[in-house]
Amino acid sequence: MTSLDQAIEGVNDQRATVGAYQNRLEFTSSNLMSSIQNNSASVSTIRDADFAAEAADLAKNQILVQSGTSMLAQANGLSQNVLALIR
Incomplete structure (x- = not known):
């Protein structure tokens, strides 16, 4: 085998x-890209789940405030009716 053949064989090995x-x-790059996409989807x-939970809590609290306000209005109306009956 000549030195040229050995050089070619060395280049082919490299x-x-x-x-x-x-x-x-x-x-590895493909796996990392897949992991990044999966992490982005998870985030x-x-x-989205947190937003949905917060939206539900907001709606619940708004209903509670509205019902409390309505009850106070009715309570004020009742006391006014009692005062009117006394007069």
Whole structure:
């Protein structure tokens, strides 16, 4: 085997090694991109769930405030009626 053949064989070995590393890096990159997308979807789901819970709490609290205000108005009306009966 000549030195040129040995050099070509060495270059081919190096190319194979570089190709193997490239395949590993591409696979790892693909997995990382998939993980990033999954994490983004999870964060979005969590934020949406929190928003829905907060919206439900807001509606509940608004109903409680409105019912409390209505009860106070009725209580004031009753006391006014009692005063009117006394007069």
